[in-house]
Amino acid sequence: MGLLMQGLYNKDIFICSSSLGDQINIPQKKANSYQASRYKIFASPFAKVFLGAIFTYQVIYWTWLKLEMDESKYIKNQEVAALEKQARELTGTQK
Numbered sequence: 001m002g003l004l005m006q007g008l009y010n011k012d013i014f015i016c017s018s019s020l021g022d023q024i025n026i027p028q029k030k031a032n033s034y035q036a037s038r039y040k041i042f043a044s045p046f047a048k049v050f051l052g053a054i055f056t057y058q059v060i061y062w063t064w065l066k067l068e069m070d071e072s073k074y075i076k077n078q079e080v081a082a083l084e085k086q087a088r089e090l091t092g093t094q095k
Helices: 028-091
Strands: 004-010 013-018 021-025
Touching: none
Parallel strands: none
Antiparallel strands: 004 013, 013 021
16 A cells, blocks of 8 residues: 655645545644744734843832932931031030
């Protein structure tokens, strides 16, 4: 029982017929390359958007952290100045 190859090529599908019945075979190389090319189209834009979002998040996060640190330093400096003034008043010496 040999296979009678009838070549009917349609872009990605190869059809062969045998004496046992019709079979449809999709070659793995073509199927994988089709799937890979389909996802390759979106890989670069997705990567750019994803990396851009991470970069934006990091910039906002570090900016917020810097502002909070500046605010806490300002508040602590005010407290230190108030305590120094109170200590001077209690000791009665002025610098």
